[in-house]
Amino acid sequence: MLPRWKKLSSEVVIENPFWRYRKDQFELNGKQGEYHYASTHGSAMVIPVTPQGELVLVEQFRYLLDRVSIEFPGGGLEHAHEPPLEAAARELAEECGFAGDLALLGTFTPWNGVTDELCHVYLADPVRPDASGARPDATESFLLHRLTPAAFDAEIAAGRIWDGMTLAAYTLFRSRLPR
């Protein structure tokens, strides 16, 4: 049996508009320690597929690594009780201008050691134009890409897809494909 960690206490050290820096006291094997982590309400990501079978991706500038990135659309839940499905539909509309019936592909934690975030991944196949008029936030700009799965595989093999959440979501997507 793997030893379990026991939470003794938890506090928010800093809160910013997007996440909270939390510090917990835990006990493991009779010893106490501190766990420092980034806490969020969770996130949602969508794999949009056009009626022609192309994957839709968004290219955006990523400040923290100072370069552009091609990713599936996604974003954070706005509050603790927002259904992930609603966040997924919102991001699909805001970032891509698409709507579609959303089917859950799976859930993963993007950065297991440092955040409690869970990302819920949905498939939208096929997408249709969204009529709601949703718009990105003021700090967001996107270029849309439509890639066949073969073209997307080639981008990955060439090292041009470097967003881990997009790569993780793609594994969940492929696990649903016929072998």
Place this chain on the structure above:
Amino acid sequence: MLPRWKKLSSEVVIENPFWRYRKDQFELNGKQGEYHYASTHGSAMVIPVTPQGELVLVEQFRYLLDRVSIEFPGGGLEHAHEPPLEAAARELAEECGFAGDLALLGTFTPWNGVTDELCHVYLADPVRPDASGARPDATESFLLHRLTPAAFDAEIAAGRIWDGMTLAAYTLFRSRLPR
């Protein structure tokens, strides 16, 4: 063209033994804002393959989501100048008791919006027993799993692999396989 963000200043707000909470001032489209993020030295992950073609994974208890997780071995770089290859070899030895020639499969950011971490993914095919006597940290315990790629695919399809970095690394691994 996508607009670029310009960094105006950066400060460490809190430092813990594993990462730093940083706050930057940036300028975008003539307006200023704050970016709060988790900064690390980077990380490394290894996909170990046995001479029989099985994937080696480690099961460990993950405190932040309070359940066990099956993942490829990996961990953080110990300082800013540690070569990722060394960290990968260390984690492979400590978590699995294996050594092997390491080939870079690719690099990704686990959690694009909130950390500047880059994870370097290596393939160790085949692995051999490690003779260095490396041991996990005091807070770490691992159970080893050896899965054929087909068995691992089945675990993913069943939703039992929920570590995003493992799912992301697997996409990089599969991009190298013959089609």
